[in-house]
Amino acid sequence: MQTTTLSFSNLHNHGELFANLFRARKQSFIVQQNWSLPESEDMEFDQYDTPQSRWIAIHDKGLILAGIRLTPTSARCGIYSYMIRDAQEGILGGSIPQDLLYDKAPVDAQVWECSRVFVSHAIPQAYRRKVHFAMVDAMTGSARDLGATQLIALTGSHWPRWYGRCGLTAAAIGPKMQIDDGEFQCVAIDLTAKMH
Known part of the structure:
Protein backbone atom coordinates (compact mmCIF):
# COMPACT_ATOMS: atom_id res chain seq x y z
CA MET A 1 0.00 0.00 0.00
CA GLN A 2 1.29 3.46 -0.95
CA THR A 3 0.18 7.00 -0.18
CA THR A 4 0.75 9.85 -2.60
CA THR A 5 -0.10 13.52 -2.13
CA LEU A 6 -0.98 14.99 -5.50
CA SER A 7 -0.97 18.60 -6.62
CA PHE A 8 -1.33 20.24 -10.01
CA SER A 9 2.45 20.74 -10.03
CA ASN A 10 3.32 17.05 -9.50
CA LEU A 11 0.46 15.05 -11.04
CA HIS A 12 2.43 14.57 -14.27
CA ASN A 13 4.86 12.39 -12.26
CA HIS A 14 2.16 9.89 -11.29
CA GLY A 15 0.64 8.65 -14.55
CA GLU A 16 -3.07 7.83 -14.26
CA LEU A 17 -3.19 8.16 -10.46
CA PHE A 18 -4.92 11.57 -10.45
CA ALA A 19 -7.58 10.49 -12.97
CA ASN A 20 -8.04 7.17 -11.16
CA LEU A 21 -8.62 9.04 -7.87
CA PHE A 22 -11.41 11.07 -9.51
CA ARG A 23 -12.87 7.87 -11.02
CA ALA A 24 -12.87 6.29 -7.55
CA ARG A 25 -14.58 9.40 -6.18
CA LYS A 26 -17.33 8.95 -8.78
CA GLN A 27 -17.76 5.33 -7.73
CA SER A 28 -17.93 6.27 -4.05
CA PHE A 29 -20.02 9.44 -4.12
CA ILE A 30 -22.18 9.20 -7.24
CA VAL A 31 -22.62 5.44 -7.72
CA GLN A 32 -22.52 4.12 -4.14
CA GLN A 33 -23.92 7.12 -2.20
CA ASN A 34 -26.13 8.43 -5.01
CA TRP A 35 -25.06 12.06 -4.53
CA SER A 36 -25.94 14.49 -7.31
CA LEU A 37 -22.47 15.80 -8.24
CA PRO A 38 -20.75 16.95 -11.43
CA GLU A 39 -19.07 14.26 -13.49
CA SER A 40 -17.23 14.01 -16.77
CA GLU A 41 -15.26 11.23 -18.46
CA ASP A 42 -16.27 8.85 -15.64
CA MET A 43 -14.78 11.19 -12.99
CA GLU A 44 -16.42 13.15 -10.15
CA PHE A 45 -15.21 16.70 -9.50
CA ASP A 46 -16.44 20.00 -8.11
CA GLN A 47 -15.54 23.67 -7.84
CA TYR A 48 -12.98 23.01 -5.08
CA ASP A 49 -10.72 20.86 -7.24
CA THR A 50 -8.38 23.75 -8.06
CA PRO A 51 -4.58 24.15 -7.93
CA GLN A 52 -5.02 25.40 -4.34
CA SER A 53 -6.09 21.93 -3.18
CA GLY A 62 -2.86 1.01 -9.52
CA LEU A 63 -6.03 0.42 -7.50
CA ILE A 64 -7.35 3.37 -5.49
CA LEU A 65 -8.16 2.22 -1.96
CA TYR A 80 -16.03 30.01 -3.96
CA SER A 81 -13.69 29.51 -1.01
CA TYR A 82 -14.06 26.07 0.60
CA MET A 83 -17.07 23.83 1.11
CA ILE A 84 -17.82 24.42 4.82
CA ARG A 85 -17.50 28.21 4.56
CA ASP A 86 -19.49 28.37 1.33
CA ALA A 87 -22.26 26.31 2.95
CA GLN A 88 -22.32 28.71 5.91
CA GLU A 89 -22.42 31.70 3.53
CA GLY A 90 -25.38 30.17 1.64
CA ILE A 91 -23.44 29.87 -1.63
CA LEU A 92 -24.23 26.15 -2.01
CA GLY A 93 -27.97 26.69 -2.24
CA GLY A 94 -28.90 24.79 0.91
CA SER A 95 -27.50 21.37 -0.01
CA ILE A 96 -25.61 21.67 3.31
CA PRO A 97 -27.33 23.64 6.13
CA GLN A 98 -25.99 27.14 6.79
CA ASP A 99 -25.95 26.60 10.57
CA LEU A 100 -23.33 23.82 10.36
CA LEU A 101 -20.82 25.71 12.59
CA TYR A 102 -21.10 27.26 16.05
CA ASP A 103 -18.87 30.17 14.97
CA LYS A 104 -17.86 31.92 11.76
CA ALA A 105 -15.94 29.67 9.35
CA PRO A 106 -12.18 30.27 9.60
CA VAL A 107 -10.09 31.93 6.91
CA ASP A 108 -6.55 31.06 7.94
CA ALA A 109 -3.62 29.67 5.93
CA GLN A 110 -2.84 27.29 8.82
CA VAL A 111 -6.35 25.80 8.86
CA TRP A 112 -7.18 23.40 6.02
CA GLU A 113 -10.45 21.71 5.13
CA CYS A 114 -10.51 17.96 4.70
CA SER A 115 -13.23 16.86 2.25
CA ARG A 116 -14.17 14.19 -0.28
CA VAL A 117 -12.92 11.50 2.13
CA PHE A 118 -13.75 7.99 1.01
CA VAL A 119 -12.70 4.37 1.28
CA SER A 120 -13.41 2.12 -1.68
CA HIS A 121 -16.39 -0.17 -1.13
CA ALA A 122 -14.39 -2.93 -2.83
CA ILE A 123 -11.96 -3.18 0.10
CA PRO A 124 -12.61 -6.20 2.34
CA GLN A 125 -13.72 -5.31 5.88
CA ALA A 126 -10.64 -7.01 7.37
CA TYR A 127 -8.36 -4.63 5.42
CA ARG A 128 -10.31 -1.41 6.07
CA ALA A 134 -2.83 4.89 6.37
CA MET A 135 -5.35 7.64 5.57
CA VAL A 136 -4.87 9.32 8.94
CA ASP A 137 -1.08 9.17 8.68
CA ALA A 138 -1.13 10.57 5.13
CA ALA A 148 -1.50 23.34 8.72
CA THR A 149 -1.95 23.33 12.48
CA GLN A 150 -5.62 22.35 12.24
CA LEU A 151 -7.95 20.52 9.88
CA ILE A 152 -11.69 21.02 9.75
CA ALA A 153 -14.13 18.55 8.25
CA LEU A 154 -17.81 17.81 7.83
CA THR A 155 -17.91 14.16 8.82
CA GLY A 156 -20.27 11.44 9.96
CA SER A 157 -21.55 12.14 13.47
CA HIS A 158 -20.10 8.80 14.65
CA TRP A 159 -16.59 10.36 14.47
CA PRO A 160 -15.86 10.14 18.25
CA ARG A 161 -15.89 6.33 18.00
CA TRP A 162 -13.02 6.08 15.56
CA TYR A 163 -11.05 9.37 15.64
CA GLY A 164 -9.52 8.46 19.01
CA ARG A 165 -8.63 4.95 17.84
CA CYS A 166 -6.81 6.53 14.89
CA GLY A 167 -4.83 8.84 17.18
CA LEU A 168 -6.66 12.05 16.21
CA THR A 169 -7.39 14.82 18.70
CA ALA A 170 -10.65 16.41 17.59
CA ALA A 171 -13.55 18.48 18.88
CA ALA A 172 -17.00 19.30 17.56
CA ILE A 173 -17.27 22.79 16.05
CA GLY A 174 -20.88 22.53 14.98
CA PRO A 175 -24.13 20.74 15.84
CA LYS A 176 -25.12 17.29 14.64
CA MET A 177 -27.33 17.66 11.57
CA GLN A 178 -29.25 15.52 9.13
CA ILE A 179 -28.04 15.80 5.52
CA ASP A 180 -29.75 13.53 3.00
CA ASP A 181 -29.81 10.09 4.64
CA GLY A 182 -27.08 10.58 7.24
CA GLU A 183 -26.17 12.47 10.40
CA PHE A 184 -23.12 14.73 10.12
CA GLN A 185 -21.11 17.14 12.24
CA CYS A 186 -18.27 19.60 11.69
CA VAL A 187 -15.11 18.84 13.63
CA ALA A 188 -11.70 20.44 14.12
CA ILE A 189 -8.65 18.14 14.19
CA ASP A 190 -5.72 19.50 16.16
CA LEU A 191 -2.37 18.85 14.47
CA THR A 192 -0.17 20.73 16.97
CA ALA A 193 0.11 17.72 19.28
CA LYS A 194 1.54 15.67 16.40
CA MET A 195 4.20 18.19 15.38
CA HIS A 196 7.83 17.40 16.08
Missing part, protein backbone atom coordinates in the same frame (compact mmCIF):
# COMPACT_ATOMS: atom_id res chain seq x y z
CA ARG A 54 -4.08 18.76 -2.60
CA TRP A 55 -5.36 15.21 -3.05
CA ILE A 56 -4.18 12.21 -1.08
CA ALA A 57 -4.44 8.85 -2.80
CA ILE A 58 -4.08 5.60 -0.89
CA HIS A 59 -3.34 3.05 -3.57
CA ASP A 60 -1.94 -0.39 -4.29
CA LYS A 61 -0.83 -1.65 -7.69
CA ALA A 66 -9.09 5.60 -0.46
CA GLY A 67 -8.81 9.33 -1.01
CA ILE A 68 -8.90 12.72 0.68
CA ARG A 69 -8.92 16.32 -0.55
CA LEU A 70 -7.23 19.09 1.46
CA THR A 71 -8.03 22.74 0.75
CA PRO A 72 -6.70 25.77 2.63
CA THR A 73 -9.42 27.83 4.30
CA SER A 74 -7.74 30.86 2.72
CA ALA A 75 -8.56 29.53 -0.79
CA ARG A 76 -10.54 31.64 -3.25
CA CYS A 77 -11.70 30.87 -6.78
CA GLY A 78 -14.37 33.18 -8.15
CA ILE A 79 -17.26 33.19 -5.68
CA ARG A 129 -8.72 -0.65 9.45
CA LYS A 130 -5.25 -0.73 7.91
CA VAL A 131 -6.46 1.63 5.16
CA HIS A 132 -8.00 3.98 7.76
CA PHE A 133 -4.69 4.22 9.63
CA MET A 139 -3.71 13.25 5.97
CA THR A 140 -1.95 14.55 9.07
CA GLY A 141 1.52 14.29 7.53
CA SER A 142 0.53 16.08 4.31
CA ALA A 143 -1.39 18.77 6.20
CA ARG A 144 1.57 19.46 8.50
CA ASP A 145 3.90 19.60 5.47
CA LEU A 146 1.56 22.24 4.01
CA GLY A 147 1.85 24.30 7.21
Whole structure:
Protein backbone atom coordinates (compact mmCIF):
# COMPACT_ATOMS: atom_id res chain seq x y z
CA MET A 1 0.00 0.00 0.00
CA GLN A 2 1.29 3.46 -0.95
CA THR A 3 0.18 7.00 -0.18
CA THR A 4 0.75 9.85 -2.60
CA THR A 5 -0.10 13.52 -2.13
CA LEU A 6 -0.98 14.99 -5.50
CA SER A 7 -0.97 18.60 -6.62
CA PHE A 8 -1.33 20.24 -10.01
CA SER A 9 2.45 20.74 -10.03
CA ASN A 10 3.32 17.05 -9.50
CA LEU A 11 0.46 15.05 -11.04
CA HIS A 12 2.43 14.57 -14.27
CA ASN A 13 4.86 12.39 -12.26
CA HIS A 14 2.16 9.89 -11.29
CA GLY A 15 0.64 8.65 -14.55
CA GLU A 16 -3.07 7.83 -14.26
CA LEU A 17 -3.19 8.16 -10.46
CA PHE A 18 -4.92 11.57 -10.45
CA ALA A 19 -7.58 10.49 -12.97
CA ASN A 20 -8.04 7.17 -11.16
CA LEU A 21 -8.62 9.04 -7.87
CA PHE A 22 -11.41 11.07 -9.51
CA ARG A 23 -12.87 7.87 -11.02
CA ALA A 24 -12.87 6.29 -7.55
CA ARG A 25 -14.58 9.40 -6.18
CA LYS A 26 -17.33 8.95 -8.78
CA GLN A 27 -17.76 5.33 -7.73
CA SER A 28 -17.93 6.27 -4.05
CA PHE A 29 -20.02 9.44 -4.12
CA ILE A 30 -22.18 9.20 -7.24
CA VAL A 31 -22.62 5.44 -7.72
CA GLN A 32 -22.52 4.12 -4.14
CA GLN A 33 -23.92 7.12 -2.20
CA ASN A 34 -26.13 8.43 -5.01
CA TRP A 35 -25.06 12.06 -4.53
CA SER A 36 -25.94 14.49 -7.31
CA LEU A 37 -22.47 15.80 -8.24
CA PRO A 38 -20.75 16.95 -11.43
CA GLU A 39 -19.07 14.26 -13.49
CA SER A 40 -17.23 14.01 -16.77
CA GLU A 41 -15.26 11.23 -18.46
CA ASP A 42 -16.27 8.85 -15.64
CA MET A 43 -14.78 11.19 -12.99
CA GLU A 44 -16.42 13.15 -10.15
CA PHE A 45 -15.21 16.70 -9.50
CA ASP A 46 -16.44 20.00 -8.11
CA GLN A 47 -15.54 23.67 -7.84
CA TYR A 48 -12.98 23.01 -5.08
CA ASP A 49 -10.72 20.86 -7.24
CA THR A 50 -8.38 23.75 -8.06
CA PRO A 51 -4.58 24.15 -7.93
CA GLN A 52 -5.02 25.40 -4.34
CA SER A 53 -6.09 21.93 -3.18
CA ARG A 54 -4.08 18.76 -2.60
CA TRP A 55 -5.36 15.21 -3.05
CA ILE A 56 -4.18 12.21 -1.08
CA ALA A 57 -4.44 8.85 -2.80
CA ILE A 58 -4.08 5.60 -0.89
CA HIS A 59 -3.34 3.05 -3.57
CA ASP A 60 -1.94 -0.39 -4.29
CA LYS A 61 -0.83 -1.65 -7.69
CA GLY A 62 -2.86 1.01 -9.52
CA LEU A 63 -6.03 0.42 -7.50
CA ILE A 64 -7.35 3.37 -5.49
CA LEU A 65 -8.16 2.22 -1.96
CA ALA A 66 -9.09 5.60 -0.46
CA GLY A 67 -8.81 9.33 -1.01
CA ILE A 68 -8.90 12.72 0.68
CA ARG A 69 -8.92 16.32 -0.55
CA LEU A 70 -7.23 19.09 1.46
CA THR A 71 -8.03 22.74 0.75
CA PRO A 72 -6.70 25.77 2.63
CA THR A 73 -9.42 27.83 4.30
CA SER A 74 -7.74 30.86 2.72
CA ALA A 75 -8.56 29.53 -0.79
CA ARG A 76 -10.54 31.64 -3.25
CA CYS A 77 -11.70 30.87 -6.78
CA GLY A 78 -14.37 33.18 -8.15
CA ILE A 79 -17.26 33.19 -5.68
CA TYR A 80 -16.03 30.01 -3.96
CA SER A 81 -13.69 29.51 -1.01
CA TYR A 82 -14.06 26.07 0.60
CA MET A 83 -17.07 23.83 1.11
CA ILE A 84 -17.82 24.42 4.82
CA ARG A 85 -17.50 28.21 4.56
CA ASP A 86 -19.49 28.37 1.33
CA ALA A 87 -22.26 26.31 2.95
CA GLN A 88 -22.32 28.71 5.91
CA GLU A 89 -22.42 31.70 3.53
CA GLY A 90 -25.38 30.17 1.64
CA ILE A 91 -23.44 29.87 -1.63
CA LEU A 92 -24.23 26.15 -2.01
CA GLY A 93 -27.97 26.69 -2.24
CA GLY A 94 -28.90 24.79 0.91
CA SER A 95 -27.50 21.37 -0.01
CA ILE A 96 -25.61 21.67 3.31
CA PRO A 97 -27.33 23.64 6.13
CA GLN A 98 -25.99 27.14 6.79
CA ASP A 99 -25.95 26.60 10.57
CA LEU A 100 -23.33 23.82 10.36
CA LEU A 101 -20.82 25.71 12.59
CA TYR A 102 -21.10 27.26 16.05
CA ASP A 103 -18.87 30.17 14.97
CA LYS A 104 -17.86 31.92 11.76
CA ALA A 105 -15.94 29.67 9.35
CA PRO A 106 -12.18 30.27 9.60
CA VAL A 107 -10.09 31.93 6.91
CA ASP A 108 -6.55 31.06 7.94
CA ALA A 109 -3.62 29.67 5.93
CA GLN A 110 -2.84 27.29 8.82
CA VAL A 111 -6.35 25.80 8.86
CA TRP A 112 -7.18 23.40 6.02
CA GLU A 113 -10.45 21.71 5.13
CA CYS A 114 -10.51 17.96 4.70
CA SER A 115 -13.23 16.86 2.25
CA ARG A 116 -14.17 14.19 -0.28
CA VAL A 117 -12.92 11.50 2.13
CA PHE A 118 -13.75 7.99 1.01
CA VAL A 119 -12.70 4.37 1.28
CA SER A 120 -13.41 2.12 -1.68
CA HIS A 121 -16.39 -0.17 -1.13
CA ALA A 122 -14.39 -2.93 -2.83
CA ILE A 123 -11.96 -3.18 0.10
CA PRO A 124 -12.61 -6.20 2.34
CA GLN A 125 -13.72 -5.31 5.88
CA ALA A 126 -10.64 -7.01 7.37
CA TYR A 127 -8.36 -4.63 5.42
CA ARG A 128 -10.31 -1.41 6.07
CA ARG A 129 -8.72 -0.65 9.45
CA LYS A 130 -5.25 -0.73 7.91
CA VAL A 131 -6.46 1.63 5.16
CA HIS A 132 -8.00 3.98 7.76
CA PHE A 133 -4.69 4.22 9.63
CA ALA A 134 -2.83 4.89 6.37
CA MET A 135 -5.35 7.64 5.57
CA VAL A 136 -4.87 9.32 8.94
CA ASP A 137 -1.08 9.17 8.68
CA ALA A 138 -1.13 10.57 5.13
CA MET A 139 -3.71 13.25 5.97
CA THR A 140 -1.95 14.55 9.07
CA GLY A 141 1.52 14.29 7.53
CA SER A 142 0.53 16.08 4.31
CA ALA A 143 -1.39 18.77 6.20
CA ARG A 144 1.57 19.46 8.50
CA ASP A 145 3.90 19.60 5.47
CA LEU A 146 1.56 22.24 4.01
CA GLY A 147 1.85 24.30 7.21
CA ALA A 148 -1.50 23.34 8.72
CA THR A 149 -1.95 23.33 12.48
CA GLN A 150 -5.62 22.35 12.24
CA LEU A 151 -7.95 20.52 9.88
CA ILE A 152 -11.69 21.02 9.75
CA ALA A 153 -14.13 18.55 8.25
CA LEU A 154 -17.81 17.81 7.83
CA THR A 155 -17.91 14.16 8.82
CA GLY A 156 -20.27 11.44 9.96
CA SER A 157 -21.55 12.14 13.47
CA HIS A 158 -20.10 8.80 14.65
CA TRP A 159 -16.59 10.36 14.47
CA PRO A 160 -15.86 10.14 18.25
CA ARG A 161 -15.89 6.33 18.00
CA TRP A 162 -13.02 6.08 15.56
CA TYR A 163 -11.05 9.37 15.64
CA GLY A 164 -9.52 8.46 19.01
CA ARG A 165 -8.63 4.95 17.84
CA CYS A 166 -6.81 6.53 14.89
CA GLY A 167 -4.83 8.84 17.18
CA LEU A 168 -6.66 12.05 16.21
CA THR A 169 -7.39 14.82 18.70
CA ALA A 170 -10.65 16.41 17.59
CA ALA A 171 -13.55 18.48 18.88
CA ALA A 172 -17.00 19.30 17.56
CA ILE A 173 -17.27 22.79 16.05
CA GLY A 174 -20.88 22.53 14.98
CA PRO A 175 -24.13 20.74 15.84
CA LYS A 176 -25.12 17.29 14.64
CA MET A 177 -27.33 17.66 11.57
CA GLN A 178 -29.25 15.52 9.13
CA ILE A 179 -28.04 15.80 5.52
CA ASP A 180 -29.75 13.53 3.00
CA ASP A 181 -29.81 10.09 4.64
CA GLY A 182 -27.08 10.58 7.24
CA GLU A 183 -26.17 12.47 10.40
CA PHE A 184 -23.12 14.73 10.12
CA GLN A 185 -21.11 17.14 12.24
CA CYS A 186 -18.27 19.60 11.69
CA VAL A 187 -15.11 18.84 13.63
CA ALA A 188 -11.70 20.44 14.12
CA ILE A 189 -8.65 18.14 14.19
CA ASP A 190 -5.72 19.50 16.16
CA LEU A 191 -2.37 18.85 14.47
CA THR A 192 -0.17 20.73 16.97
CA ALA A 193 0.11 17.72 19.28
CA LYS A 194 1.54 15.67 16.40
CA MET A 195 4.20 18.19 15.38
CA HIS A 196 7.83 17.40 16.08
